Amino acid sequence: MRVFVTGATGWVGSAVVKDLVAAGHQVLGLTRSEKGADALAAAGAKVHRGTLADLDSLRRGADQSDGVIHTAFNHDFSKIVENCEEDKRAIETLGAALEGSDPVSPSFPRSSEQTAAALAARGLRASAIRLAPTVHGHGDHGFVPILIGIAREKGVSAYVGEGHNRWPAVHRLDAARVYRLALEHGTEHGPFHAIAEEGVPFKQIAEVIGRRLNIPVVSKSPEEAAEHFGWFARFAAVDCPASSERTRSLLAWRPQQPGLITDLDHAAYFERGPH
Numbered sequence: 001m002r003v004f005v006t007g008a009t010g011w012v013g014s015a016v017v018k019d020l021v022a023a024g025h026q027v028l029g030l031t032r033s034e035k036g037a038d039a040l041a042a043a044g045a046k047v048h049r050g051t052l053a054d055l056d057s058l059r060r061g062a063d064q065s066d067g068v069i070h071t072a073f074n075h076d077f078s079k080i081v082e083n084c085e086e087d088k089r090a091i092e093t094l095g096a097a098l099e100g101s102d103p104v105s106p107s108f109p110r111s112s113e114q115t116a117a118a119l120a121a122r123g124l125r126a127s128a129i130r131l132a133p134t135v136h137g138h139g140d141h142g143f144v145p146i147l148i149g150i151a152r153e154k155g156v157s158a159y160v161g162e163g164h165n166r167w168p169a170v171h172r173l174d175a176a177r178v179y180r181l182a183l184e185h186g187t188e189h190g191p192f193h194a195i196a197e198e199g200v201p202f203k204q205i206a207e208v209i210g211r212r213l214n215i216p217v218v219s220k221s222p223e224e225a226a227e228h229f230g231w232f233a234r235f236a237a238v239d240c241p242a243s244s245e246r247t248r249s250l251l252a253w254r255p256q257q258p259g260l261i262t263d264l265d266h267a268a269y270f271e272r273g274p275h
């Protein structure tokens with residue numbers, strides 16, 4: 001299959017590209033930069049220059065392909081509303097190109113998942129992949145490195161209350177396979193859960209961080225947590241266990257990589273700078 005991958009140079013997308021190429025698919029990867037183009041060529045993908053704002057570039061990419069995996073997102077959280085709008089327009093454009101129809105009316109719902117569901121309701125084989133909030137592995141630049149940074153800055157590794165709140169997790173390479181399997185097996189039964197561990201107790205994460213940084217591991221009340229974690233406090237306190245039983249059974253997906261705690265308990269996670 002010829003697959004157009006947006007975000008093809010990113011943390012998740014680059015793993016998806018690798019997995020697709022290894023499975024014999026042809027990949028057309030979107031990037032804005034020369035550096036991205038070089039990385040894509042090295043990964044065995046064809047390069048498609050464009051941006052999320054340039055809808056024509058997305059249309060051209062999808063037009064040349066049998067399927068699309070969309071992982072590009074602008075993570076500037078100070079502009080989250082604009083970025084979600086951009087995401088919605090991108091999904092609508094990609095869907096319309098695959099469908100060969102007119103663009104979707106602007107009254108469609110905002111979130112990426114609802115936008116994909118609206119395309120599916122029109123008969124397109126479109127589906128969302130729900131990633132665990134923690135996609136871990138070598139090169140992680142997500143939630144766990146943020147936690148490590150806060151612990152390092154504050155001199156303590158904290159959890160909220162008893163620390164029993166759970167974070168689902170998935171290794172990047174296992175997550176990448178869910179995208180490919182959804183594409184190959186048929187996306188109509190989505191959304192799919194790229195979730196290897198239903199819920200890792202937050203306290204366990206804080207304990208590894210404390211041990212590796214050689215700093216105390218402490219409990220914070222919700223009020224203290226707001227001060228300690230700042231904008232990250234609501235993520236640190238969230239309890240959101242999630243199952244992937246249905247996805248495992250529909251896609252015959254079995255996570256094969258180490259779990260979050262095993263993966264985190266390595267020196268590489270604690271080196272300064274990007275991993």
Ligand SMILES: NC(=O)c1ccc[n+]([C@@H]2O[C@H](COP(=O)([O-])OP(=O)(O)OC[C@H]3O[C@@H](n4cnc5c(N)ncnc54)[C@H](OP(=O)(O)O)[C@@H]3O)[C@@H](O)[C@H]2O)c1
Nearest residue numbers: 007008009010011012031032036051052072073131135142
């Ligand atoms: N990482 C995680 O732990 C995690 C967890 C849960 C959900 N997610 C979600 O998974 C998706 C992928 O995340 P990620 O961590 O792989 O992202 P990432 O490493 O930050 O990569 C972002 C990708 O998006 C592309 N991109 C950004 N802005 C763009 C724009 N304006 N136009 C075109 N391309 C643009 C970049 O391409 P170029 O720079 O090459 O143009 C890059 O390939 C996102 O929707 C993210 O929110 C990630």
